[in-house]
Amino acid sequence: MTAIFAGRTALITGAGQGVGRSIALHLASLGCAVAVNDLFAERAYAVAAEINESDGKAIALAADICRHEDVATMFVRAEGELGPVGILVNNAGVLPELRDVQKPRALFWETTVEEQFAQVNLNVHGAMFCAREALRQMVPQRWGKIVNIISEAGRAGEARLALYSAAKSAMLGFTKSLALEHGRDAINVNAIALGAVSHEGIRFGPLAQGVDTANDPTWQTMAKKYPIARGLGRIGRPEDVAAAVAYLASDNAAFVTGQVLGVSGGYYMP
Helix, strand or coil, rough: CCCCHHHHHECCCCCHHHHHHHHHHHHCCCCCCCEECCHHHHHHHHHHHHHHHHHHHEEEEEECCCCHHHHHHHHHHHHHHHCCCCCCEEECCCHHHHHHHHCCCCCCCHHHHHHHHHHHHHHHHHHHHHHHHHHHHHHHHHEEEEEEEEEEEHHHHCCCCHHHHHHHHHHHHHHHHHHHHHHHHHHHEEEEEEECCCCCCCCCCCCCCCCCCCCCCHHHHHCCCHHHHHHHCCCCHHHHHHHHHHHCCCCHHHHCCCCCECCCCCCCCC
């Protein structure tokens, strides 16, 4: 592949599996040096090793993005070992405990205050902490790309996902504000809105890998919400998202900022 990101450094949060891992691998394949962040060190190191073994360049940065001190240290390390961060992908957004157990979605009033703070801390404060530190490195470069991974639930709303929908909606407002503030610095800030994506980090339900999509009634019901899923015979994949991130992070999207690209199979059409 053409090394369109040669000389650039990207930091991707939640890159130890699933969508984040795919983004990290794809950007690395295009010549980008990659700082692989994940809450779990073993995941971050595994993806960084995968990139390095494929003649790419990557480092693992295990950190809790809900802690500003951890984020600041992470960006210092990224700059010191790979060079100034020019591409930030705020991908981390699902609480680990929600992947480990299968339980019914709750109505808003049934959720706890602790769950409320956890969703906001990860999706909103985490993205803000990372953007704050990234901008310190991007502004002097007069070049930068911030891609915030949100959800169509943040644009359309979704019942029994009020906390998640609210947090992702806040990320959308943050995206537009940063785009307005930093256009003068030649920094593009955009969002990608996802629907259902199947990957190895999902252990239960119709999105778990290995589901018989032709015969699983739950999958068939879900797929009806995604117009293109019926034609392709599949739901979203991490590679779909990675390709969209690469576009928005490239100079092909130099005149695109403050926008939301829906990579959701037509789930939401504003």
